[in-house]
Amino acid sequence: MSDTRNDLESVLIVGAGLLGTSVGLALSSAGVDVRLRDSKPEMLAEAVRRGAGRPAEPDDQTAQLAVVAVPPEAVGEVVAGVLGRSEAEYATDVASVKVLPGTQVRAHAHDFGRYVGSHPMAGREISGPGAALPDLFEGRPWVICPDEHTHQQAVTRALSVARMVGAAPVTMTASEHDAAVALVSHVPHLVGVLMAARLVDAPSHQVRLAGPGIADVTRVAAGDPGLWTEILTANALAVRSVLGELRDDLDELIGVLDTAEPAQADLYRLMRAGVDGRSRLPGKHGAAHTEFATVAVVVDDKPGQLARLFADVGAAGSNVEDVRIDHSPGQAVGMVEIDVRPGVDTELRAALTARGWHVHA
Numbered sequence: 001m002s003d004t005r006n007d008l009e010s011v012l013i014v015g016a017g018l019l020g021t022s023v024g025l026a027l028s029s030a031g032v033d034v035r036l037r038d039s040k041p042e043m044l045a046e047a048v049r050r051g052a053g054r055p056a057e058p059d060d061q062t063a064q065l066a067v068v069a070v071p072p073e074a075v076g077e078v079v080a081g082v083l084g085r086s087e088a089e090y091a092t093d094v095a096s097v098k099v100l101p102g103t104q105v106r107a108h109a110h111d112f113g114r115y116v117g118s119h120p121m122a123g124r125e126i127s128g129p130g131a132a133l134p135d136l137f138e139g140r141p142w143v144i145c146p147d148e149h150t151h152q153q154a155v156t157r158a159l160s161v162a163r164m165v166g167a168a169p170v171t172m173t174a175s176e177h178d179a180a181v182a183l184v185s186h187v188p189h190l191v192g193v194l195m196a197a198r199l200v201d202a203p204s205h206q207v208r209l210a211g212p213g214i215a216d217v218t219r220v221a222a223g224d225p226g227l228w229t230e231i232l233t234a235n236a237l238a239v240r241s242v243l244g245e246l247r248d249d250l251d252e253l254i255g256v257l258d259t260a261e262p263a264q265a266d267l268y269r270l271m272r273a274g275v276d277g278r279s280r281l282p283g284k285h286g287a288a289h290t291e292f293a294t295v296a297v298v299v300d301d302k303p304g305q306l307a308r309l310f311a312d313v314g315a316a317g318s319n320v321e322d323v324r325i326d327h328s329p330g331q332a333v334g335m336v337e338i339d340v341r342p343g344v345d346t347e348l349r350a351a352l353t354a355r356g357w358h359v360h361a
């Protein structure tokens with residue numbers, strides 16, 4: 001057994017959906033013996049077909065760690081079962097809330113010190129093994145929440161999984177975690193949902209005008225409503241607290257707009273707070289947020305165009321920091337926005353124009 005090393009040799013993953021299969025793909029490619037289990041045979045079969053591991057067998061030796069990737073309310077029972085049957089020496093879970101699973105594990109498992117809660121801050125709006133990505137966790141924070149009962153070895157093994165899938169481990173208490181994700185994940189999800197729900201009954205001549213702005217703001221609203229109902233129920237208090245502050249902001253904004261002549265200084269202050277708040281978001285690989293310069297290129301909607309564009313960007317010696325593609329409704333062209341370091345954009349614009357691209361000024 002490799003207790004003195006960081007790397008794991010055997011992992012049992014329970015719940016072969018988006019998260020479980022993504023962990024399985026990353027660990028399998030690192031040479032770990034990954035055993036998979038799911039209550040739905042078709043999910044298990046798809047995860048195995050994608051190369052995330054092999055089906056767990058009753059006569060498997062005890063795994064070094066179980067990674068439980070089932071919906072939050074199911075975590076306690078599953079962890080207790082896995083530890084109780086000695087299917088794994090230690091267990092962690094990946095649920096989006098941490099107080100609830102910890103409470104449930106303590107209620108169900110007599111040796112709950114072998115469990116440590118964790119949460120990779122990476123996901124997608126689509127579920128299931130088909131949506132899994134081996135690099136989903138690359139550069140993302142992976143929160144680990146030990147308490148006074150947690151065995152050090154449980155923490156060490158959870159840290160190993162996080163590192164082996166390319167994530168950056170962060171340690172905090174379960175309550176600190178739940179308060180943090182209320183602000184950076186759960187309320188943003190609700191804001192996206194509420195905004196998207198405004199579209200349900202909107203007349204189509206309005207919806208037809210929608211562009212990347214509303215698409216960005218509502219992206220997360222496509223997430224699994226059942227999973228999010230569980231997440232929000234489990235984190236109701238912390239979410240309620242952020243929502244109360246947001247309601248105060250909305251009331252203030254409405255108050256400003258309600259006046260016969262809205263005070264521009266008040267509106268400016270609110271907009272400015274948005275710019276300041278956004279600049280606090282971590283940038284690429286968790287580094288400080290950087291303002292990039294954007295080069296917008298019109299691209300014909302036909303095969304090979306993007307490959308040619310990126311080859312030309314590379315030939316111009318520019319490193320692409322980020323990229324967005326926007327398709328114009330009803331037109332056979334798209335707009336590719338390429339983010340580069342400030343200062344590089346002028347040269348890149350000139351180089352692409354010289355190679356025949358239609359570049360926005």
Ligand SMILES: NC(=O)C1=CN([C@@H]2O[C@H](COP(=O)(O)OP(=O)(O)OC[C@H]3O[C@@H](n4cnc5c(N)ncnc54)[C@H](O)[C@@H]3O)[C@@H](O)[C@H]2O)C=CC1
Pocket residue numbers: 014015016017018019020037038039040043069070071072074078094095096097120121122123124125126127128129227231
């Ligand atoms: N979707 C996301 O973006 C993120 C989700 N998470 C957390 O990861 C966990 C899994 O979420 P997803 O992978 O998105 O869901 P998913 O729906 O893609 O996968 C969950 C899988 O668990 C299986 N399952 C459910 N109960 C089970 C049980 N008792 N025993 C065995 N298998 C069972 C389901 O059949 C399904 O295949 C959740 O706790 C969620 O909060 C964490 C980070 C991001």
Ligand SMILES: O=C(O)C(=O)Cc1ccc(O)cc1
Pocket residue numbers: 095096120121122123124185220
């Ligand atoms: O897409 C995003 O920005 C997310 O925030 C995805 C996400 C969803 C749920 C989680 O528990 C963690 C991450």
